[in-house]
Amino acid sequence: MRSKILCIMLAMFVGSLAFAAKPEITNSGTFYIYSFFWQNGDFNTDIKDYGDQFFYMHADVGIHADFGAGISSQVTLGGWGTFGKHPITAGGDQGGTPGENVALREAYLDFARLFDSPISFRAGKMHVLYNGQVFDGGEDGVMGVKFYGGTDVVDYDLAWYRLVENGGCRCIAGDPPGDDLDLFAAYFTAKFVENAIRLSPYWFWRTQSATALDTLELPYEVKDDPMWLGGRLDIGPIAGLSLNGEFSMMMGQYDVADATTDYAGMHYMGKLSYAPPTLPISLGGGYYVFTGDDGDTGENELYESPIWGPYTNDFYKWWPGFGPASTLRSAYGFALMSPPFLPGTPEDIYTANLTVINGNIGFSQGPFMLRADFFKYSKNWVATDISNDMGMEFALLATYTYRKTITLGGTAGYWMPGYWQTNVFGAEYDDAMIGGYLFAYITF
Numbered sequence: 001m002r003s004k005i006l007c008i009m010l011a012m013f014v015g016s017l018a019f020a021a022k023p024e025i026t027n028s029g030t031f032y033i034y035s036f037f038w039q040n041g042d043f044n045t046d047i048k049d050y051g052d053q054f055f056y057m058h059a060d061v062g063i064h065a066d067f068g069a070g071i072s073s074q075v076t077l078g079g080w081g082t083f084g085k086h087p088i089t090a091g092g093d094q095g096g097t098p099g100e101n102v103a104l105r106e107a108y109l110d111f112a113r114l115f116d117s118p119i120s121f122r123a124g125k126m127h128v129l130y131n132g133q134v135f136d137g138g139e140d141g142v143m144g145v146k147f148y149g150g151t152d153v154v155d156y157d158l159a160w161y162r163l164v165e166n167g168g169c170r171c172i173a174g175d176p177p178g179d180d181l182d183l184f185a186a187y188f189t190a191k192f193v194e195n196a197i198r199l200s201p202y203w204f205w206r207t208q209s210a211t212a213l214d215t216l217e218l219p220y221e222v223k224d225d226p227m228w229l230g231g232r233l234d235i236g237p238i239a240g241l242s243l244n245g246e247f248s249m250m251m252g253q254y255d256v257a258d259a260t261t262d263y264a265g266m267h268y269m270g271k272l273s274y275a276p277p278t279l280p281i282s283l284g285g286g287y288y289v290f291t292g293d294d295g296d297t298g299e300n301e302l303y304e305s306p307i308w309g310p311y312t313n314d315f316y317k318w319w320p321g322f323g324p325a326s327t328l329r330s331a332y333g334f335a336l337m338s339p340p341f342l343p344g345t346p347e348d349i350y351t352a353n354l355t356v357i358n359g360n361i362g363f364s365q366g367p368f369m370l371r372a373d374f375f376k377y378s379k380n381w382v383a384t385d386i387s388n389d390m391g392m393e394f395a396l397l398a399t400y401t402y403r404k405t406i407t408l409g410g411t412a413g414y415w416m417p418g419y420w421q422t423n424v425f426g427a428e429y430d431d432a433m434i435g436g437y438l439f440a441y442i443t444f
Contacts, residue, residue, distance in 0.1 A: 027062065027063060029444050032439060032441040034056045038328040040432065041328070043421055056082055062074060070113050071109075072109075075104070075107045076106035081098070108122050118151050122145065128307060133337060137310065145159070160184055181206070184204065184205045185306075188200060197237075205225070228248050228250055231246070239277045261299065262298065280365050282363075288355065290337070290353065305337035323395045325393050325395070325433050326375065331349045336351060338352065354380055355380045375393040375395070379420055389420050394413065396412060407442070410437070413434070414433075415435070
């Protein structure tokens with residue numbers, strides 16, 4: 001009852017501000033369209049139909065209302081997906097994407113620097129993005145509340161996100177609600193040497209419990225409590241030079257009846273890039289590890305993301321993931337960091353149990369940019385009698401920013417499978433895969 005009264009008072013307070021002073025309204029929006037294509041996604045050219053080309057589009061419009069004194073609200077409406085339903089016959093399933101209808105993507109209240117302190121508060125539906133591996137996908141936000149802010153020395157973000165709502169108003173005076181899926185986050189960033197060094201320790205906790213029935217219809221508890229503890233280091237000691245490192249480990253347990261499995265996955269990353277200020281070239285490289293599970297029932301060493309979202313890799317190619325061919329062979333073409341969703345789903349279509357080595361060279365001149373990448377993929381853990389070599393990919397990326405407003409680009413990758421691929425799928429699955437996309441992207 002107290003929480004309901006507090007919500008009513010908060011709504012009345014914000015409403016009174018809207019009537020007391022005319023808010024300052026600003027508009028924003030994002031539009032992008034991608035043309036994805038791939039060929040030979042199973043590495044066997046004798047199967048002629050294992051390829052596709054499709055369009056993916058996103059469009060949203062946001063309204064930001066500033067009431068003054070640090071109080072504001074944001075509402076974003078938009079739609080996304082693979083569009084392609086016949087306007088007369090209604091033929092086509094639009095690629096099975098559920099976001100093609102316009103809906104509420106963001107809606108939150110924001111209280112910045114409460115009482116002139118470094119404490120800010122936000123509540124509502126909002127996007128989730130933390131460096132590298134905790135990303136909601138950028139289409140639909142997540143319900144939550146968080147305190148955030150910063151000083152010249154440290155920034156902080158303390159959040160509670162409701163990833164899955166299994167109760168709600170439909171359960172009032174009805175069936176008992178199932179347990180919700182919650183994600184708690186604590187992310188700090190300490191800044192040193194005029195922001196040239198940034199150290200970001202973090203902690204995430206995802207929790208859910210439920211009551212299930214076994215074959216004898218006897219109830220038992222299922223409790224899932226994985227936690228992540230890690231940190232990221234970003235260093236820019238001189239102009240054009242960037243070093244990035246990250247390490248995180250999973251802890252916690254998964255309990256089913258009397259059986260307990262401990263989480264023990266790990267992820268680490270190291271990247272180096274250099275773009276001399278006086279030259280139009282850049283050089284870089286990276287090493288990424290996502291541990292796999294050896295099948296020991298006492299520990300689950302398969303690493304996954306707290307939110308099961310894609311691995312951003314700093315969106316280097318204006319999309320998450322590693323090489324474009326590798327990304328387009330992943331589930332939904334989105335490089336999701338999750339265990340297989342369904343039994344029997346191949347693990348290799350997720351960013352899981354994976355080691356990646358990257359080298360890249362780039363050229364930029366005015367609005368034009370060209371980058372070439374080499375990727376070496378391997379399984380992090382395999383049985384002792386199987387090679388872990390998944391193959392290598394060569395990729396190109398080119399972008400052009402027109403009048404500093406809209407970015408046009410394209411990328412393609414050529415993935416040559418390694419011994420692990422041919423050993424698992426068969427000797428005839430040894431042909432290269434091609435994957436890539438063209439895109440246009442604008443924000444305003």
